[in-house]
Amino acid sequence: MTYIFQKTISPDLLIQYKEPLEITWSKDSFCEHFDNKKSLNIELILDSKFIGILIGHYLYQSQDVDEFEILHIAILPKFRNKGFASNLMKELEKILKINEKSLKIFLEVSSMNKFAIKLYEKLGYKAYNERKNYYGSNPINPSSLQNAILFAKTLNAKT
Numbered sequence: 001m002t003y004i005f006q007k008t009i010s011p012d013l014l015i016q017y018k019e020p021l022e023i024t025w026s027k028d029s030f031c032e033h034f035d036n037k038k039s040l041n042i043e044l045i046l047d048s049k050f051i052g053i054l055i056g057h058y059l060y061q062s063q064d065v066d067e068f069e070i071l072h073i074a075i076l077p078k079f080r081n082k083g084f085a086s087n088l089m090k091e092l093e094k095i096l097k098i099n100e101k102s103l104k105i106f107l108e109v110s111s112m113n114k115f116a117i118k119l120y121e122k123l124g125y126k127a128y129n130e131r132k133n134y135y136g137s138n139p140i141n142p143s144s145l146q147n148a149i150l151f152a153k154t155l156n157a158k159t
């Protein structure tokens with residue numbers, strides 16, 4: 001089994017896999033994201049086939065610190081629970097930490113998304129805030145309201 005990480009993702013590919021990757025963005029937000037010079041996206045390829053993505057962008061960059069936000073990470077359903085998302089997240093850290101700066105990575109997740117929360121906690125992300133009823137404000141089914149949990153991880157320059 002060989003897999004590679006590729007930093008060139010086409011928005012068309014993501015639109016094709018929108019459903020299995022559970023991406024809720026509109027086509028316009030995709031195009032806006034891919035046009036932004038601060039975005040960084042990683043595609044995971046297994047035996048020449050696309051199996052997952054990580055989509056993110058820099059929030060802030062200075063001489064001493066880079067701040068980055070993961071906007072979405074997803075693995076195609078039949079490849080889940082095999083460690084691929086963990087490897088994708090570790091690859092992101094390697095790509096971002098190519099210099100001597102500190103690095104802060106932020107992300108948010110629904111409090112109902114148990115597998116994603118396990119993934120982030122396992123990799124050392126710490127919850128620092130919770131937004132009540134942030135997702136799914138559906139007037140027909142108010143019980144679908146979900147809290148957002150905000151996670152962050154800091155990697156210091158010398159670690």
Ligand SMILES: CC(C)(COP(=O)(O)OP(=O)(O)OC[C@H]1O[C@@H](n2cnc3c(N)ncnc32)[C@H](O)[C@@H]1OP(=O)(O)O)[C@@H](O)C(=O)NCCC(=O)NCCS
Pocket residue numbers: 021022072073074075076079080081082083084085086087108109110113115116118119122
């Ligand atoms: C969340 C998601 C990216 C995880 O991808 P993955 O490749 O399955 O994750 P990994 O295999 O690296 O698993 C990471 C940890 O999550 C937990 N986990 C993942 N899937 C699990 C399952 N089916 N059952 C139990 N635990 C599971 C485990 O704790 C696992 O670590 P461990 O195997 O060392 O115990 C994937 O489920 C997904 O694509 N979900 C849909 C999109 C999504 O919700 N993205 C997050 C948006 S914020």
